Amino acid sequence: MSGAEERRGPGSLAHRVPDLGALELLLAVARTGSLGAAARERGVSQPAASSRIRSMERQLGVALVDRSPRGSRLTDAGALVTDWARRIVEAAEAFDAGAQALRDRRDSRLRVAASMTIAEYLLPGWLLALRAGRPDTAVSLLAGNSTAVAERLLADEADLGFVEGLTVPAGLDSAVIAQDHLIVVTAPGHPWARRRGPLAAAELATTPLILRERGSGTRQVLDAALGGLARPLIELSSTTAVKASAVSGAGPAVLSELAVREELGLRRLVRIPVRDMSLGRDLRAVWRTGHRPTGPARELLSLTRG
Amino acid sequence: MSGAEERRGPGSLAHRVPDLGALELLLAVARTGSLGAAARERGVSQPAASSRIRSMERQLGVALVDRSPRGSRLTDAGALVTDWARRIVEAAEAFDAGAQALRDRRDSRLRVAASMTIAEYLLPGWLLALRAGRPDTAVSLLAGNSTAVAERLLADEADLGFVEGLTVPAGLDSAVIAQDHLIVVTAPGHPWARRRGPLAAAELATTPLILRERGSGTRQVLDAALGGLARPLIELSSTTAVKASAVSGAGPAVLSELAVREELGLRRLVRIPVRDMSLGRDLRAVWRTGHRPTGPARELLSLTRG
DNA sequence: TGAGGGCATAAGCTGGTCTTATGAGTGGAG
DNA sequence: CTCCACTCATAAGACCAGCTTATGCCCTCA
Numbered sequence: 069m070s071g072a073e074e075r076r077g078p079g080s081l082a083h084r085v086p087d088l089g090a091l092e093l094l095l096a097v098a099r100t101g102s103l104g105a106a107a108r109e110r111g112v113s114q115p116a117a118s119s120r121i122r123s124m125e126r127q128l129g130v131a132l133v134d135r136s137p138r139g140s141r142l143t144d145a146g147a148l149v150t151d152w153a154r155r156i157v158e159a160a161e162a163f164d165a166g167a168q169a170l171r172d173r174r175d176s177r178l179r180v181a182a183s184m185t186i187a188e189y190l191l192p193g194w195l196l197a198l199r200a201g202r203p204d205t206a207v208s209l210l211a212g213n214s215t216a217v218a219e220r221l222l223a224d225e226a227d228l229g230f231v232e233g234l235t236v237p238a239g240l241d242s243a244v245i246a247q248d249h250l251i252v253v254t255a256p257g258h259p260w261a262r263r264r265g266p267l268a269a270a271e272l273a274t275t276p277l278i279l280r281e282r283g284s285g286t287r288q289v290l291d292a293a294l295g296g297l298a299r300p301l302i303e304l305s306s307t308t309a310v311k312a313s314a315v316s317g318a319g320p321a322v323l324s325e326l327a328v329r330e331e332l333g334l335r336r337l338v339r340i341p342v343r344d345m346s347l348g349r350d351l352r353a354v355w356r357t358g359h360r361p362t363g364p365a366r367e368l369l370s371l372t373r374g
Numbered sequence: 375m376s377g378a379e380e381r382r383g384p385g386s387l388a389h390r391v392p393d394l395g396a397l398e399l400l401l402a403v404a405r406t407g408s409l410g411a412a413a414r415e416r417g418v419s420q421p422a423a424s425s426r427i428r429s430m431e432r433q434l435g436v437a438l439v440d441r442s443p444r445g446s447r448l449t450d451a452g453a454l455v456t457d458w459a460r461r462i463v464e465a466a467e468a469f470d471a472g473a474q475a476l477r478d479r480r481d482s483r484l485r486v487a488a489s490m491t492i493a494e495y496l497l498p499g500w501l502l503a504l505r506a507g508r509p510d511t512a513v514s515l516l517a518g519n520s521t522a523v524a525e526r527l528l529a530d531e532a533d534l535g536f537v538e539g540l541t542v543p544a545g546l547d548s549a550v551i552a553q554d555h556l557i558v559v560t561a562p563g564h565p566w567a568r569r570r571g572p573l574a575a576a577e578l579a580t581t582p583l584i585l586r587e588r589g590s591g592t593r594q595v596l597d598a599a600l601g602g603l604a605r606p607l608i609e610l611s612s613t614t615a616v617k618a619s620a621v622s623g624a625g626p627a628v629l630s631e632l633a634v635r636e637e638l639g640l641r642r643l644v645r646i647p648v649r650d651m652s653l654g655r656d657l658r659a660v661w662r663t664g665h666r667p668t669g670p671a672r673e674l675l676s677l678t679r680g
Numbered sequence: 681t682g683a684g685g686g687c688a689t690a691a692g693c694t695g696g697t698c699t700t701a702t703g704a705g706t707g708g709a710g
Numbered sequence: 711c712t713c714c715a716c717t718c719a720t721a722a723g724a725c726c727a728g729c730t731t732a733t734g735c736c737c738t739c740a
Contacts, residue, residue, distance in 0.1 A: 082394040082395035104716080113698075137706040138706070145476050149476070155468065159462040160387055187454055193641060308457065425689095426728075443737040
């Protein structure tokens with residue numbers, strides 16, 4: 069673990085970033101153009117909204133809204149802050165959708181079983197979209213590996229499943245909903261990040277890599293593509309640990325592009341193109357043979373395809 | 375027990391999602407494998423951590439950690455929740471990096487001026503990366519349109535600028551750091567989302583679209599590509615408003631792909647391919663002619679290129 | 681069997697956020 | 711010209727969530 073951040077001082081993120089309630093309020097102010105209207109929309113009193121926005125401005129050290137007797141408009145800085153805030157709120161909405169599905173284990177109208185990677189990176193978004201279209205659909209989520217997903221479906225304890233393996237478990241029908249690609253990534257400072265041409269597969273096979281443990285889906289795909297030759301530099305048991313290790317510069321890692329999309333955007337990791345090798349795998353929706361998804365399950369399924 | 379909050383639609387994210395401090399604590403527990411160690415890392419007492427995690431579990435209705443006399447491990451659900459939480463914390467880190475740059479207007483080691491789109495979508499990530507490499511660099515940010523950026527640079531009130539126009543303001547040198555593409559998007563329910571082939575440019579020109587106002591950079595590029603023919607269905611003055619309108623299904627919109635990356639991932643919007651038309655524009659770093667970026671500015675510049 | 685790490689409970693303090701009640705400025709309608 | 715409707719700000723008190731310190735129980739290991 070590369071940690072090594074931990075700046076002491078009067079506090080961390082939570083003290084420098086306004087809490088969710090304040091951010092939501094700010095978005096409401098941006099939308100309505102008035103503190104009072106925003107307060108009404110959020111169900112609090114006008115003085116509460118006024119004071120909350122003011123203390124947020126004090127906390128950030130920046131004026132966010134221009135108050136006038138006929139309304140409030142965002143300042144330039146306020147518009148920027150509002151956009152950044154929206155990012156946080158959206159992440160919180162995805163969290164909420166996921167957490168709610170996790171809580172309602174039983175007696176839901178739609179019971180979903182999904183593999184970890186899909187549950188981590190894709191499902192919250194789908195659940196948000198589903199909630200937008202059908203606000204009253206209670207969804208329950210169970211996360212596990214492919215065999216666990218299959219068991220649930222076959223025992224009729226789940227209506228729809230999502231798996232990412234190379235094969236479809238017996239007794240299930242499936243539809244490919246997307247392709248996932250394993251990609252090679254390094255920290256931006258790594259020599260490979262400055263290469264000109266793409267990496268040859270042979271070179272990848274002879275370089276020690278940060279990898280998931282043997283037996284993991286990711287590792288299986290990689291080993292198959294390389295012919296069982298992958299040389300581990302370190303073996304770690306979670307995607308997150310592999311990412312953290314790669315970000316800290318320990319070496320090149322091989323990960324699902326779903327898992328590193330964020331890090332690539334932030335340039336914490338850099339993608340290294342590879343020639344002569346295809347590291348794709350299908351992401352599939354699955355259901356009991358003969359039990360085509362209907363109702364909410366069908367709805368969710370249709371959301372997962374472009 | 376509060377029951378009235380439950381039925382309000384958009385009402386209460388903040389009550390259903392743990393606050394940032396709790397989420398950070400959860401990440402620390404995941405990292406360290408112990409409540410006490412996590413408490414130490416976050417600078418609070420062990421009972422505080424214990425109670426906070428417990429109340430988070432109560433709030434979410436899910437057990438997150440398995441406590442044992444020799445440490446605490448995440449449950450399966452806890453691992454999932456932790457990953458979703460990490461998304462929120464990362465958004466908060468970007469917010470913090472941006473807000474800090476916004477606050478330190480003067481006397482910073484690195485003064486950046488950037489156009490709105492870049493400041494909104496790209497800069498926070500760059501600032502995070504810069505902070506990772508050079509923790510002590512104080513950065514100040516000023517957001518405005520291309521001419522404002524140019525003014526700041528020419529008045530030596532900024533060290534490095536970022537613009538997205540079609541042309542480079544006089545007196546400035548530039549380097550292209552990325553390409554931005556305008557894309558056509560609709561809500562998933564729109565008829566265009568079910569088209570088979572790509573859209574013809576002519577069809578785009580004759581369909582009323584949700585657009586930014588005339589004079590905006592986005593609109594200029596679109597009008598140029600269509601030959602001034604774009605027909606507005608509505609004209610709105612912010613990217614956010616256009617997005618919201620398109621998401622709600624009002625019609626097709628044309629937006630920077632930077633602006634809708636999130637929405638495409640969540641399937642709130644769908645990209646409609648278009649033939650016979652290129653809607654690209656360069657994103658450029660700019661600086662005063664003859665004043666090549668050095669020091670922190672050079673560092674930041676190098677981060678912006680893959 | 682004692683030491684030490686790990687977690688839980690109890691009691692009291694503090695701070696932030698809410699509420700209601702009120703004041704003060706602006707602009708349009710009668 | 712006055713009244714009213716709307717905006718936001720201020721003040722005083724209630725309340726709750728989180729923190730701390732002090733303590734106890736459980737388990738493992740030497």
